[in-house]
Amino acid sequence: MTNSSSTPHDEERPELNTGFPHTARVWNYWLGGKDNFPADREAGDQVRALIPEIVDSARADRAFLGRVVRYLVGEAGIRQFLDVGTGIPTANNTHEVAQAVAPECRIVYVDNDPIVLAHARALLSSSREGVTDYIDADARDTDKLLQAAAKTLDFSQPVALMLLGILNHIVDDDQAHGIVDRLLDAVPSGSYLVIGHPTKEVHGEAMAEAMRLWNERGGTPIIDRSRQELARFFDRLELLEPGVVSCSRWRPDPADPEPVEVSEFCGVGRKP
Amino acid sequence: MAEVQAGGGPTVRRMLVGAQLRRLRTEQGITREQAGEAIRASEWKIHRLENGQVGFKDRDIVDLLRFYGVDDPADVEALLAMARDANTPGWWHQYGDVLPQWFRAFVDLEAAATLIRTYEGQLVPGLLQTEDYTRAVMRGARLPEPAEDTERRIALRLMRQTLMTRPGAPHLWAVVDEGALRRPVGGRQVIRAQLDRLIEATELPNVTLQVLPLRAGAHPALVGAFSILRFPDQDLPDVVYVEHLTNALYLSKQEEVDQYLHVMESICVRSAAPDKTPEILGKILHEE
Numbered sequence: 390m391t392n393s394s395s396t397p398h399d400e401e402r403p404e405l406n407t408g409f410p411h412t413a414r415v416w417n418y419w420l421g422g423k424d425n426f427p428a429d430r431e432a433g434d435q436v437r438a439l440i441p442e443i444v445d446s447a448r449a450d451r452a453f454l455g456r457v458v459r460y461l462v463g464e465a466g467i468r469q470f471l472d473v474g475t476g477i478p479t480a481n482n483t484h485e486v487a488q489a490v491a492p493e494c495r496i497v498y499v500d501n502d503p504i505v506l507a508h509a510r511a512l513l514s515s516s517r518e519g520v521t522d523y524i525d526a527d528a529r530d531t532d533k534l535l536q537a538a539a540k541t542l543d544f545s546q547p548v549a550l551m552l553l554g555i556l557n558h559i560v561d562d563d564q565a566h567g568i569v570d571r572l573l574d575a576v577p578s579g580s581y582l583v584i585g586h587p588t589k590e591v592h593g594e595a596m597a598e599a600m601r602l603w604n605e606r607g608g609t610p611i612i613d614r615s616r617q618e619l620a621r622f623f624d625r626l627e628l629l630e631p632g633v634v635s636c637s638r639w640r641p642d643p644a645d646p647e648p649v650e651v652s653e654f655c656g657v658g659r660k661p
Numbered sequence: 662m663a664e665v666q667a668g669g670g671p672t673v674r675r676m677l678v679g680a681q682l683r684r685l686r687t688e689q690g691i692t693r694e695q696a697g698e699a700i701r702a703s704e705w706k707i708h709r710l711e712n713g714q715v716g717f718k719d720r721d722i723v724d725l726l727r728f729y730g731v732d733d734p735a736d737v738e739a740l741l742a743m744a745r746d747a748n749t750p751g752w753w754h755q756y757g758d759v760l761p762q763w764f765r766a767f768v769d770l771e772a773a774a775t776l777i778r779t780y781e782g783q784l785v786p787g788l789l790q791t792e793d794y795t796r797a798v799m800r801g802a803r804l805p806e807p808a809e810d811t812e813r814r815i816a817l818r819l820m821r822q823t824l825m826t827r828p829g830a831p832h833l834w835a836v837v838d839e840g841a842l843r844r845p846v847g848g849r850q851v852i853r854a855q856l857d858r859l860i861e862a863t864e865l866p867n868v869t870l871q872v873l874p875l876r877a878g879a880h881p882a883l884v885g886a887f888s889i890l891r892f893p894d895q896d897l898p899d900v901v902y903v904e905h906l907t908n909a910l911y912l913s914k915q916e917e918v919d920q921y922l923h924v925m926e927s928i929c930v931r932s933a934a935p936d937k938t939p940e941i942l943g944k945i946l947h948e949e
Contacts, residue, residue, distance in 0.1 A: 405927050421895050426919055507929040510936070511834050511869040 405503060410608040412554065413505050417477040419447040424477050424508065432606050436599045440592050443599075445637075446651035450585055453636035453655055454553060455481050457583055460640065461549050462490040465659075467581060469548045471538055471572070473528050474555030475500040478512045483551060484521045485513075492518040497538045499524045528555050529564065531571040548576045553585035554653075556622070560612045569622050573660060580660045584622055585636055588654045589613045596652055619654055626658030672769035673892065674747035676713030680896040681740060682722075683711040685729040699728040712913075717744035756817040759810050763909045767902055770890050770911075772824050774831045778925055779888040780873075782838040784846070785855055788822055789835070789862050789870075794855040795819075797847030825867065834869040836882075836928050842872065842945050849949065856946045863938050871932035872941045880931055881924040889918070889925055 407414075410432035414425040418433040425433075437443050461467040468491060472483045475498040487494040498509050498521065506525055515521040522541040526534040535544075542548055550572050559565040573582060589596040596613055604610050619633045631639065635650035639657070686696050686707075693707040700706075700721045709715045722744050726737050750757075751769050760768070771777060771788075779786050785794060795818050799811050824830060842859075845852045862868045873880065888902045901912040901921040912918060933941060 405923065405930060407923055407926075423891060423899050424922070426923065503930040504926050507926065510934050511871070511929070512832065514866055 407504075410603070410606055411502060411504075412558070412608065412611070413476045413500075413502055415608075416447055416554070417479070419444045420451065420479055422477065422479060424504075428606075432603060432608060435602055435606075439595045439599045439602075440652065442592070442649075442651060445649065446587075446653045449635070449637035449648070449651045450553065450653045450655075451479065451481065453585065453639055453653075454483065454551075455486050456640055456642075457655075457657055458483055458486040458549075458551075459490060460657075461581055461583075462487050462494060465581065467547055467549045468494050469542045469546060470494065470496040470551055471499070471542060471548055472496060472551040472553075473499045473534070473572075474553060474558075475505055475509050475523070476554070477505055477508050482513055484515060484519070488516040488519050492516040495520045495541055497522045497524060497541050499526050499528070499534055499538070501525060501527045528552075528559065528568060531568055531575075535572070535575050544575055545577060547579040547581070549581040549583060550576065551583050553583065553655075554587075556584060557587050557611045557613065558609055560610050562618075566622065570625075573625060576660060578660055582623065582626060582658045582660070583655070584619060584657075585653055585655045586619055587611070587613050587652055588615060588619070589652075590616055590654065591635065591650045591652045616654065619656055623656055623658040626660055629657045629659065632656065671716075671747050671749065671751050672713065672766040673773035673897075674743060675716065676892075676897055677894060678717060678722075678740065678744045678747055679711040679713040680894070682725060682729075684896065685726070685731060686711075689729050691729065696725060696728065700724045713747075716748045719744070756813060756820075759806075759813045760817060763907075764904075766911060767904075767909065768821060770892075770900055770902070771821065771831075773892055774890040775893045776832050776834065776891040777888060778834045778836075778891075779886070780836045780838075780882045780925065780928060781841055781886045782882065783841050783844070783886065785837065785841060785859065786833070786835045787818055788825055788833055789859060789868070790818065790822075791851070791855050791858050792819060793847055793851045797851055801846070825865070830867050832867045832869070834871075834929075836871045836873050836925075836932050838873045839875045839941075839945075842942070843949070845949070852949065853946060856942050856949075860939050860942050860946075863935070863942075869935045870938045871929060871935050872938055873928055873932040874941075877931050881927045887921060887924075889921055 407426040408428055410428045414429040415433045418425040418429050419437070470483055470487060484494065484496040487496060496515070496519070498513065500506055500509065506523055509523050513521055520541055524534060524537040526537060528534070552569070556565050556569070559568060569582065587596070600611055600613055616633050620628070633654055633656040636653045636655040637648040637651050639655050641648050686693070693704040696707045697704045710717065710721070719741060722741055723737065726740065731737060751765070784798060790798070792815060795815050799814055804811065825833065842856065846855070859870060863870050886904065890900045890902065898913040898915070899918050899922070901918055903910040903912070912921070
């Protein structure tokens with residue numbers, strides 16, 4: 390395990406700041422979890438007042454995660470995942486879905502929030518055949534992230550890069566593309582990039598207003614991106630069908646072939 | 662020996678019935694006062710019913726449901742059955758003589774929980790104690806009671822531990838102060854066996870143990886031990902449990918739970934990561 394030896398030994402350690410909303414905890418709130426605080430619930434309620442469907446969006450994103458991981462392990466033969474922006478553990482986390490199909494899957498979770506990391510380390514445990522590891526790193530620090538991940542993942546073999554709800558925190562386009570490029574450079578042909586990202590495509594002005602309020606409340610700043618902007622992240626890749634779409638509509642279950650569009654869009658690409 | 666009941670005994674069943682009554686009432690926009698009038702009782706009585714603090718009379722349930730517009734006989738019967746079930750004693754009934762009133766609800770809640778987060782500053786958490794360690798703790802307490810009562814208390818604690826290995830067992834996420842692990846409860850042999858037991862426990866998929874190092878200095882939980890219990894039904898709030906010598910607090914108001922949750926998160930972040938625990942325990946074993 391990396392990075393966990395730095396147990397703090399001073400009483401001056403900065404107190405956990407739960408006074409500002411945090412995306413992971415707001416999502417936890419929308420998904421019906423109880424690992425959240427008043428600032429998260431207030432921000433969550435404010436967004437939900439503008440976009441009542443936001444809860445469906447959060448659920449659709451989790452369902453998409455399940456479908457895409459099953460596809461990658463079951464059909465594309467992927468056995469390694471680098472999941473950046475872990476979030477607070479809920480049901481059907483990446484390693485659980487992956488290891489249910491192939492128990493030997495190796496998953497590295499990356500987050501920079503102390504509460505998320507504490508929960509992930511405590512509650513996300515690997516199958517005996519596979520491995521899970523947790524890295525305390527900022528997505529912007531790709532060197533540190535890749536170096537730490539290399540202790541668990543074999544970068545000569547294909548890796549699925551899971552960037553769900555993380556690039557929206559990288560407000561600057563050049564910086565966001567830089568991160569994606571450096572991660573893609575580190576993985577071999579046959580690797581995959583999965584992106585999940587909020588957009589104004591569905592709820593337009595309501596989403597713009599929700600994001601403006603969010604940023605005013607002092608949470609880490611976020612940004613929406615359009616379908617075209619999201620497609621650009623896949624320029625170097627073979628974009629899988631059906632392209633960049635509402636995550637509810639990415640290869641939906643046959644029982645529900647045309648689900649309602651939600652404001653979380655996604656795309657999956659394969660590195661040629 | 663009986664088994665720890667799945668589903669958690671009367672306390673949790675009462676909380677579930679109460680949570681449903683609250684939902685039905687608020688969906689109709691009815692106040693507690695109005696509901697109280699409908700069953701010739703006070704607002705306070707409704708409050709206590711909805712929080713699962715008292716048992717249910719059939720007549721009260723029938724009248725309330727009628728008032729809330731629930732008239733399908735099958736629905737009424739289902740809730741009535743649950744309410745009657747909630748009035749039956751828990752598995753711990755046979756230990757009633759040594760189980761203080763204020764601790765009974767905890768035993769129920771613990772058995773119904775999906776996640777038990779606990780902080781212990783002085784002792785190894787009860788669910789992970791060896792029999793000898795438990796006996797030493799109880800002898801140390803110098804309770805003015807016959808030896809056979811103490812043995813029954815020990816048997817009860819061992820019974821409680823069976824919930825950790827039954828199907829659908831809860832996840833126990835415990836933070837234990839390093840000081841508690843270094844205190845030679847029961848003498849060297851007993852504490853060494855206890856530390857070995859803890860090392861074994863870290864291998865269980867449903868146990869997470871973090872050690873809060875002495876060198877962390879002052880920390881937000883120094884004031885004392887507490888637990889936060891989470892339940893499978895999302896309607897049920899988390900419950901904070903704080904034990905005192907002669908009584909215990911059960912807190913489920915959002916503001917109170919928020920504060921304890923914040924403290925719990927703070928100490929989890931300050932503690933060594935769970936995968937370091939076997940090494941830390943091994944080191945203490947080596948030094949003692």
